[in-house]
Amino acid sequence: MQIRLQTDQLRAVLDSHGAELVSLQNSTGKELLWSAGTQWPRHAPILFPIIGRLVDDVLHHDGRDYPMTQHGFARDCDFTVLEATDNRARFLLKNTAATEAMYPFPFSLEASWSLDGSSLNLNFRLTNTGKEPLPASLGWHPAFHWDPAPGWRILFDEQETDHIRRVNANVQLTAATDPTPVRDKILPLTEEVFARGAIIFESLRSRTIRYISPTGPVLDLAFAGFPQFTVWKQKGANFVCLEPWAGLPVQESYRGEVLTKPGQMLLQPDESHRFSCILTSHR
Structure with a gap:
């Protein structure tokens, strides 16, 4: 089911399959999102309950193994539509027998979208509805138009740390860090800067980033509740992903119990966490 919001x-x-944003057009009708082409067949998926890929695609809990594919299952699930108006939509995903075969934890994940002038607001509420701690990561993975012309860049609102993290070919976190390609709060967006894959900011100071084209600002992305941020593009493709994360991919050597996996949230019974993103178009 698709829901259209407009100002x-x-x-x-928005599509209830994955609660995914599948189109975003500015006042001139220009499409800002990637077209979900053959190089990457998605627009802006929600990543839950993991980010990246587990070693051997297996989650370990309480002596049992559960198959779990890259970035988790939320992006491939049908969410329940709780509300749909001209400028607001709410979606809900809860555990089912199908999710428990991959992830044996009760949960509730609500994604709420609204439009306000030139801004798109996204709010998440993740709740542990079970009786034991809930291990989880949550991310938003939107892809925006980019082309090879020089001048594309990201401007951070704070000076970031001098190192970044990387993932291996299996989208698992490597042990080493790399020097940051950010200089004076600016990350140039070129094929060369992504030659080694995604750029992961493990502890981001900025709460707003500006996405800038050769002719000026395109988007501002503000977020709260997400400690990490990642920038990624597929080689040769005309998009760049700007990804707020709450959680990190598994370390490439980690094969242990999911409850003790480093770099994730651990919600206690009845505990909720809230997260928000505000995406503002400049044209």
């Missing part, structure tokens, strides 16, 4: 400055299309 006089922004138009968005």
Whole structure:
């Protein structure tokens, strides 16, 4: 089921499959999102309950093994539509027998979208509805138009740390760090800067980033509740992903119990965490 939201400055299309944003157009009708082409067949998936890929695609808990594919299952699930109006939509995903075969934990994940002028607001609420701690990571993975012309860049609102993290070919976190390619709060967006894959900021100071084209600002992305941030593009593709994360991929050597996996949230019974993103179009 698709839901259309609209103001006089922004138009968005959401799909209940994955609660995914599949179109975002500015006031001139220009499409800002990637087209989900053959190089990467998605637009802006929600990553839950893991980010990246587990070693051998297996989650270990309480002596049992559970198959879990890359970035978890939320992006491939049908969410329940709780609300749909001209400028607001709410979606809900809860544990089912199908999710428990991959992830044996009760949970509730609500994704709420709204338009306000030239801004798209996204709010998540993750709740542990079970009786034991809930291990989880949550990320948003939107892909925006980019082309090879020089001048594309990201401007951070704070000076970031002098190192970044990387993942291996299996999207698992490597032990080593790399020097940051950010200089004076600016990350140039070129094929060369992504030659070694995604750029992961393990502890981001900035709470807003600006996405800038050769002709000026395109988008501002503000977020709260997400400690990490990642920038990624597929080689040769005309998009860049700007990804707020709450959690990190598994370390490439980790094969242990999911409850003790480093770099994730651990919600206690009845505990909820909230997260938000505000995406503002400049044209």
